[in-house]
Amino acid sequence: MQQISAEVKALEAEQKKLLKAQNDDTSDKPSRKLPGQFAAIADAFDKDFTISRVPDSADLSDWWKFVEQHPAASAYHSRAVWEFICAQPHVSAEMLIAKDNSGRVIGGMPLIFMTTPLLGSFAVSMPFFNYGGPVTRFKNVFEALLAIAKQEGEQGQLKYVEVRTLQQTDYPASTKKVSMLRALPDTAEAFEDEIGAKVRAQVKKADPYRPRFRIGGRELLDDFYTVFARNMRDLGTPVNSRAFFELLMDKLPEHTYIAMAYVDNQPVATGFLLRHRNMMEIPWASTVREANKMNMNMWLYDNMLKFAISKGMHWFDFGRSTQDAGTYRFKKQWGAEPYQHYWYQFSQDPAGESLNPDNPKFKLAIGVWQRLPVWVTRKIGPFVSSQLP
Incomplete structure (x- = not known):
């Protein structure tokens, strides 16, 4: 009898799933094409190509034209953000640019070197932001860019080289992080219907x-920074x-x-x-505890x-989260879906760890920091944060 009951429940669940899919197919939801930076790379470049390492002082006009038109390029591949990054302390930069035999750009990757007094020397593509790694539509070009990063990390003088991307390859990668994206309807009224009564009720509690x-x-920057x-x-x-946020707003x-x-x-x-383009991202958000x-x-x-x-x-990017963490669940309730990040780290030390705040070795420092007065953290925090990628 129990077995029959279980089979009935399974059939009911399957029927509900099929009914939901049918309703989704016949709904009036507008079609939303996923932003290009989240699309998997499948093509291969079938001709010869070369990769050059170009310093930040060189003419990069061909590269800027390439990323301006490339569907997989993010805001962080722009010339404005490049200038922003190069203006940060402890930073030097170069661009890895792949070209075919005719000199046409077919891919590339910014590589940011950080020489810091607290954490030593390392390189990241890209620090500070959620996106900004390799850009190309060719898988073999992508892997060739990674190979240069690997060589730099394993044979050079750096602690490590880390490439953060949304593309999976045969290289081992950290998959702790995901981006949380939600497709947006055309109107606020349609959005209200989509989020459902439970979420609407939570909003109304305010x-x-x-x-x-x-x-x-910029007129709201002081209030932003206070919170x-x-x-x-x-x-x-x-x-x-x-000044970090002020300069970013000045550039964009x-x-x-x-x-x-x-x-x-x-x-x-x-x-x-x-x-x-057609996506709004929220890279930073904060609420005071009392609220x-x-x-x-x-x-x-x-x-x-x-x-x-x-x-x-067409899209709202809730930013990066650790899988199943509190922020992940918060974003999920709004209808956001996860898109996997792949962080490739290359180091002479096989057990090398990236220098980011999620590292368990920072646990003691975090506890101490939480006990400091806010005015103290505003004084010394920027010196430390400028060295954290």
């Missing part, structure tokens, strides 16, 4: 506190300098926004938004997602 939403540019610096201290993470004035939530005219939650009981984070994200829709965006 209403009794009468929050106020603002979105703008961000405090939250980073609470998390035990050294905060980026205010038409593509960056700051979203703020206020309660009683005090900033309590914030998000830094970056628009590229958590107000569900202010949910309220802010609801407003930011609707802002992205109003700008005609």
